[in-house]
Amino acid sequence: MGKLKIQERTALNSRVSRYTTLLLGTTALVCAGAAQAQTSNSNDDMSSLSFPEMFQKQVVEGSQVHGRVGFYDFRRWHDTNQPYPGQAKTGDNYNTENTNFGAQIGITTGRLYGFSAGAEFVYEHALYGNNAAGTKLNCNLACSTVENLTQGYLQFNAYGFQLRGGRQLINTPLAGADQFTFLPRAFQGVSAVWRPLDTMKRMSFTGGGSAKTEGNSGPQINQSSVAQTATYETNQYLPFFGLDASAMDQPEWQVFGAKITRYEGRGNSSSFVKKNRYFDNVSGFWSLGTSYRNVMSNGGQVVGQYYHYDFQQTESADYGEIGYMAPTMGSGTMAWAPYVRAQAIAAYNADKSRIPQGINSQIYGLKLGVQSGMVGFSVFANFSPEHNNSFNHGQLLHPYTDLSGVIYTDTMNDGIQEQGPGWAAGARIDFTPTDNFSMYARYVQYEAKYGHSHDFYFGGGSNGQIGDGRNGNPDSFTGTQYRNQKSQGIGIGMTYDLGGISKQLAGLKIGDNLGITKFDHAPNFYDNRIRFYYSF
Numbered sequence: 001m002g003k004l005k006i007q008e009r010t011a012l013n014s015r016v017s018r019y020t021t022l023l024l025g026t027t028a029l030v031c032a033g034a035a036q037a038q039t040s041n042s043n044d045d046m047s048s049l050s051f052p053e054m055f056q057k058q059v060v061e062g063s064q065v066h067g068r069v070g071f072y073d074f075r076r077w078h079d080t081n082q083p084y085p086g087q088a089k090t091g092d093n094y095n096t097e098n099t100n101f102g103a104q105i106g107i108t109t110g111r112l113y114g115f116s117a118g119a120e121f122v123y124e125h126a127l128y129g130n131n132a133a134g135t136k137l138n139c140n141l142a143c144s145t146v147e148n149l150t151q152g153y154l155q156f157n158a159y160g161f162q163l164r165g166g167r168q169l170i171n172t173p174l175a176g177a178d179q180f181t182f183l184p185r186a187f188q189g190v191s192a193v194w195r196p197l198d199t200m201k202r203m204s205f206t207g208g209g210s211a212k213t214e215g216n217s218g219p220q221i222n223q224s225s226v227a228q229t230a231t232y233e234t235n236q237y238l239p240f241f242g243l244d245a246s247a248m249d250q251p252e253w254q255v256f257g258a259k260i261t262r263y264e265g266r267g268n269s270s271s272f273v274k275k276n277r278y279f280d281n282v283s284g285f286w287s288l289g290t291s292y293r294n295v296m297s298n299g300g301q302v303v304g305q306y307y308h309y310d311f312q313q314t315e316s317a318d319y320g321e322i323g324y325m326a327p328t329m330g331s332g333t334m335a336w337a338p339y340v341r342a343q344a345i346a347a348y349n350a351d352k353s354r355i356p357q358g359i360n361s362q363i364y365g366l367k368l369g370v371q372s373g374m375v376g377f378s379v380f381a382n383f384s385p386e387h388n389n390s391f392n393h394g395q396l397l398h399p400y401t402d403l404s405g406v407i408y409t410d411t412m413n414d415g416i417q418e419q420g421p422g423w424a425a426g427a428r429i430d431f432t433p434t435d436n437f438s439m440y441a442r443y444v445q446y447e448a449k450y451g452h453s454h455d456f457y458f459g460g461g462s463n464g465q466i467g468d469g470r471n472g473n474p475d476s477f478t479g480t481q482y483r484n485q486k487s488q489g490i491g492i493g494m495t496y497d498l499g500g501i502s503k504q505l506a507g508l509k510i511g512d513n514l515g516i517t518k519f520d521h522a523p524n525f526y527d528n529r530i531r532f533y534y535s536f
Contacts, residue, residue, distance in 0.1 A: 054112060055112060058110045058111060058112045059109050059110045059111070059112045059116070060109075060110070061110060062109065062110015062111065063107055063108065063109045063110055064107070064108050065105070065106070065107050065536070066105075066106050066107075066108075066222070066223055066536060067103065067104045067105040067106050067120075067223075067535070067536060068103070068104050068533045068534065068535040068536070069102070069103040069104075069105075069533060069534050070101075070102065070103075070531060070532050070533025070534060071099070071100070071101055071102075071127075071531075071532045071533070072098075072099070072100045072101075072102055072124070072182065072529070072530065072531050072532075072533075073098070073099045073100075073528075073529075073530040074096075074097075074098050074100075074527075074528070074529050074530075075095075075096070075097050075098075075526075075527070075528045075529075076094075076095060076096045076097075076525070076526070076527050076528075077094075077095050077525070077526040077527075078093075078094050078095070078523040078524060078525045078526065079094040079095065079096055079525065079527075080094070080413070080454040080455075080456070080457075080517075080525060081453055081454040081517060081518075081519045081522040081523060081524070081525040082094040082454070082522075082523075083479075083522075083523075084452075084453040084454065084455060084478055084479030084480070084522060085453065085479050085480040085482070085521045085522065086478075086479035086480030087478055087479040095130070096130070097128070097129065097130040098126055098128065098129050098130075099126070099127045099128040099129075100124045100125060100126050100127060100182075101124065101125050101127060102122075102123065102124030102125075102146075102182055103121075103122070103123050103124070104120065104121075104122050104182075104223075105120065105121050106118065106119065106120035106121075106151065106222060106223055107119055107120075108222055111157060114156050114157050114158050115154065115155070115156050116154075116155055116156075116157070117153065117154050117155070118151055118152075118153050118155070118168075118222055119149065119151050119152045119153075120149070120150050120151035120169075120222075120223070121147075121148070121149055121150075122146060122147070122148050122149075122150050122182070122183050122184075123146065123147045123148075124145065124146045124147075124182055124183075125145050126145065146182070146183050146270075148183065148264065148269070148270060149167065150167065150169070150183070150184060150186040150264065151166075151167050151168055151169060151186065151222070152166050152167045153165060153166030153167060153168045154166055159198070159199045159202045159203060160194060160195040160196065160197070160198030160199035160200075160201075160202055161192070161193070161194045161195075161199065162192065162193045162194075162220060163190070163191075163192045164190070164191050164192070164220060165189075165190045165191075166188065167186055167187070167188050167264075167272065168186065168187055168188075168189075168191065168220070169184060169186055169187070169220075169221050169222070169223070170187055170191060170219055170220060170221070170258060170260075171218065171219050171220070171221045171236075171237060172219045172237065172256070172287065172289060172307050172319075173237050173305070173307060173319040173321075173345075173401075173406045174307065174309050174317055174319050174345075174398060174400065174401055174406065175187070175260070175285065175287060175309065175400040175401065176237070176400070176401060176404055176406075177221065178266050178401070178402060178404045180266075180402075180403070180404070180405075180412070181266035183264075183266055183269065184266060185263065185264065185265060185266045185400065185401075185402075186263065186264045186272070187258075187260045187262070187263045187264075187400075188260065188261055188262040188263065188264075188272045189258060189259050189260035189261045189262070189284060190258065190259055191219070191220055191256070191257065191258035191259075191260075192256070192257050192258070193218060193219060193220050193254055193255070193256050194254070194255045195252070195253060195254050195255075196253060196255065197250045197251065197253050201250065218254050218256070218291065219254070219256040219258075219289065219291070220256075233405065233440075234367075234380075234405045234406070234407065234408050234410055235341070236405060237305070237406070238291055238293070238303050238304075238305050238321060238323070239303075240293075240301050240303060240323070240325045240339065240371075241293065241295055241301060243328045243335050243336070243337055243371060243372070243373060244328075244335075245295045245299075245301065246295065247295050247296060247297045247298075247299065248294055248295045251292060251293065251294035252291075252292070252293040252294065253290070253291075253292050254290065254291050254292075255289075255290045256287070256288070256289045256290065256291070256307070257287065257288050257289075258285075258286070258287045259284070259285075259286055260284040260285050260286075260287070261274070261283065261284040262274055262284060263275075263276070263284070263400060265277075266402065276311065276314060276399035276400060277397075277398070277399050277400070277402070277457075277459070278314065278354075278397055278399055278458075278459050278460055278466060279313060279314060279354055279399075279459070279460045279464060280460070280464070281313070282311075282312055282313040282314065282399075283312040283313060284312060285309055285310055285311045285312055285399070285400070286309070286310040286312075287307060287308065287309050287310075288307070288308050289305065289306055289307030289308065289319075290305065290306055290307075291303075291304070291305035291306075292304045292305070298327050299327035299328055300324065300325065300326055300327045301323075301324065301325040301339075302322075302323070302324055303321075303322070303323040303324075303341075304320075304321065304322045304323070305319075305320070305321050306318070306319070306320045306321075307319045307320075311397075311399045311400070313351050313354060314350070314351055314354065314355075314397060314399050315347050315348065315349060315350045315351065315355070315359045315396075315397055315399075316347070316348055316349040317345065317346065317347045317348075317396065317398075318344075318345070318346045319343070319344075319345050319406075320343065320344050320345075321341065321342065321343040321344075322341070322342055323339065323340065323341035323342070324339060324340055324341075325337050325338070325339035325371070326338050326339065332373070333372075333373050333374055334372075334373075335372060335373050336370055336371065336372035336373075337370070337371055337372075338368075338369070338370045338371075339368075339369050339370070339371065340366075340367065340368050340369075341366075341367040341369075341408070342364075342365065342366050342367070343363075343364070343365040343366075343367075343407070343408065344362065344363070344364050344365070345361075345362065345363040345364075345396065345406075345407075345417070346361070346362050347359050347360075347361040347362075347396035347397065348360060348361075350391070350397075353465075354460060354464060354465055354466065355391055355397070355465070355466050355467070356465060356467060356473050356474075357389070357390060357391045357467055357468065357470070357471075357473055358389070358390055358391065359390060359391055359395075359396060359397065360387040360389070360390040360394060361384065361387065361390065361394050361395055361396035361420075362384060362385060362394075363382055363383070363384045363396070363407060363416060363417060364382065364383050364384075365380065365381065365382040365383075365407060365408040365409070366380065366381055366408075367379070367380040367408045368380070373432075374431065374432055374433060375429070375430065375431055375432075376428075376429065376430035376432075377427070377428070377429050377430075378427065378428050379425075379426070379427045380408035380409055380425070380426060380427070380428075381408070381409065381423065381424065381425040381426075382407055382408055382409045382416045382423065382424045382425075383422075383423045384416055384417075384420065384421045384422055384423070385421060386421040386449055387421070391466065391467065391468055392420040392421075392450055392452075392468045393420060393421050393449065393450050393468075394420055394421040395417075395419070395420030395421070396417055397466070398417055403415045403417075403418065403456075407424075409424035409425065409426055409444045409446070409489075411426075411442060411444050411489025411490070411491050411515060411517070412489065412491050412513065412515030412517070412527055413454070413489065413515050413517040413525060413527055414444070414446060414454075414487055414488075414489035414517050415489075416446060416448075418456040419446060419448035419451060419452075419485075419487075420448055420449065420450050420451075421448070421449045421450065422446065422447045422448040422449045422451075422484075423446070423447055424444055424445065424446040424447075425444065425445055426442060426443050426444030426445060426489070427442070427443060428440060428441070428442040428443075429441055429442075434500060435497075435500075436496060436497040436498075436499055436500030437494070437495070437496050437497070437500065438494065438495050439492075439493060439494035439495075440491070440492070440493050440494075441491065441492050441493075442489075442490070442491040442492075443488070443489070443490055443491075444488065444489040444490075445486070445487075445488055446486065446487045446488070446489070447484055447485070447486050447487075448482075448484070448485045448487070449483065449484060450468075450481055450483065451481065451482045451483070451484070451485025451487075451519075451520075452477040452478075452479065452481055452482075452485075453479055453480075453482070453485070453519050453521070453522050454487075454517065454519055454522065454525065455477050455478045455479060458476040458477060458478070459476070460476075461474065461476065480521075482520065482521060485519065485520050485521075486519075486520050487517065487518060487519040487520065488516075488517070488518040489515070489516075489517055490515070490516040490517075490518075491513065491514070491515050491516075492513070492514045493511065493512065493513035493514070494511065494512055495509055495510070495511040496509065496510050496511070497509050498510070507534055507535050507536055508533075508534045509531070509532075509533055509534070509535060510530075510531070510532045511530070511531045511532075512528070512529070512530050512531075513528070513529045514526070514527070514528045514529075515527040515528075
C-alpha cells in the first residue's frame with residue numbers, strides 16, 4: 001500500500017468566509033432579540049447605560065473562549081479486524097496511519113436580556129497519512145483535512161429554562177457528540193432544557209432575572225468530551241459528583257426536549273445532512289428525557305435518567321439508568337465509596353419499509369464499583385435476549401451514536417449493541433496517583449449468538465433496506481455468520497498534564513490510548529491514539 005499524497009483543500013478560504021458570515025448573523029440575532037427579552041440579572045445598574053455600552057459590558061466582556069490545539073497520531077493495524085471470514089480478498093492490509101495538527105476553538109458570549117450565542121470551529125490538517133482507499137473506516141478518526149463549523153447557535157435563558165436553536169452539540173445516551181473522534185457528531189435543530197427546581201427557586205426571588213441554566217452536566221453542552229481528558233469511561237452522560245461532594249440544598253433535576261432535523265457525522269464529514277448512520281433521506285428525530293442527581297444529607301448520591309427517542313424513518317428507542325453511591329468512608333487519600341449502576345435499553349417500532357424484519361431488542365446492564373481518591377475499580381456486565389422474528393434475532397440500531405461509551409461493556413472498538421443478542425462482561429481499574437497523571441486498564445469478553453465479526457458499519461445500501469438475509473430479506477452483513485462468536489476488547493490509556501513539571505505548562509497534556517480487539521476467526525485489530533495538546 002503506497003502513501004497517499006496529502007493536499008490542501010483549495011476551498012478553505014471560501015468556507016471560512018461562509019462560517020464567519022454565519023457567526024456574524026448569529027450575533028446579529030442576539031442584538032435583534034435583545035429588544036424583546038427580559039431584563040438581565042446583573043449586579044450592576046444597567047439602567048444608565050446605552051445599548052452599545054450594555055452589549056460591550058455583558059456580551060463582549062462576558063464571553064468565554066475554550067478549546068484545544070495540538071498534534072495527534074492515530075494508527076490502526078488490521079482495521080476493524082479485517083478481512084472478515086468470507087470477505088472478498090483485495091490485497092488490502094487494512095492499516096490506516098495519520099499524524100495531524102488540529103484545533104477545536106469555541107466561544108460562548110455573555111448574556112444580554114437573556115440571549116446569548118455560541119460557536120465552535122474545528123480544523124485539522126494531516127502532516128502524514130498512509131490510508132488504504134478500501135478501508136471501511138478510512139479517515140474516520142483523523143484524515144487529510146477537516147474544517148467545519150460544528151456549532152453556531154442562539155439561545156435564551158430565563159428562570160431555569162434554556163432554549164437553543166441552530167448547530168449544536170447534545171449529550172444524551174443515544175444521540176450525542178461522541179467521545180472518541182476529533183470531529184464531534186453535531187446536530188442542527190432546536191433543543192430545550194428546563195430545571196423545574198431552579199425555576200421555583202428563581203420565582204421566589206424578588207426582582208426576577210434571567211438565571212443562567214447551564215450546569216456542570218446535562219444534555220446541552222458547549223464542548224465535546226473528546227476535548228476533555230479522554231479516558232473512554234462509560235458514565236459521561238450522568239456521572240456521580242465525586243467523593244468530596246457536599247450535601248445539596250436542592251437536587252439537580254433537568255427535563256430535556258429536542259427536534260433535530262439534520263446532523264453532521266463524526267470523522268471527516270463536511271456538511272449537515274438529512275441522513276443517519278444507516279439511511280439517507282430521514283427527517284431527523286424527536287427526543288424527550290429527564291435526568292436527576294442529588295447528594296443527600298448523609299453524603300450518599302443518587303442519579304437517574306430516562307430518554308425516549310423517535311428516530312424518524314428508522315425506529316423508536318428508550319434508555320433508562322439509575323445509580324447509587326454510598327457515603328464516603330475514610331478521609332483524604334484513604335477516602336472511598338462503593339457504588340452501583342443499572343441500565344436498560346429498548347428498541348422497537350421499526351420502519352418496515354426500511355427494516356422489513358422489524359426491531360425488537362433489549363439490552364440490560366449492571367455495574368458494581370468502588371471509587372477512592374487514587375484508585376477506582378469496577379466490574380460490569382450486559383445481556384441482550386434473543387428475538388427470532390426481528391433483525392439479526394434481536395439486534396438494535398443506533399442511528400446517532402457509534403460505540404460512544406453508552407453501554408457499560410463498551411470498549412474502544414467493540415460493543416454488545418453492535419453484535420445483537422448475547423452477553424458481555426468485564427472489569428476496569430483506574431489509577432490517579434496525582435492531580436496531573438491518570439491511567440486506566442479495561443478488559444471485556446463478549447459472546448454474540450449470531451456474530452458477524454467486526455462488521456458494525458453496515459447501511460441500507462442501494463435498496464435502502466437493512467436485513468440479515470433470512471426469509472428473502474436483504475443481507476446487510478459482509479462475510480460469514482458465526483454462532484456464539486466470541487470477541488475481546490482490551491483498553492489501556494494514560495494522560496499526563498505537564499503542569500506537574502511547571503505551572504507555566506499547566507493545560508499542556510500528553511495522552512495515549514491503545515485498544516486491542518480480538519474476534520474468533522479474524523486477525524487482531526490494534527488501534528493506538530496519541531494526543532499532545534493544550535486545552536483551555
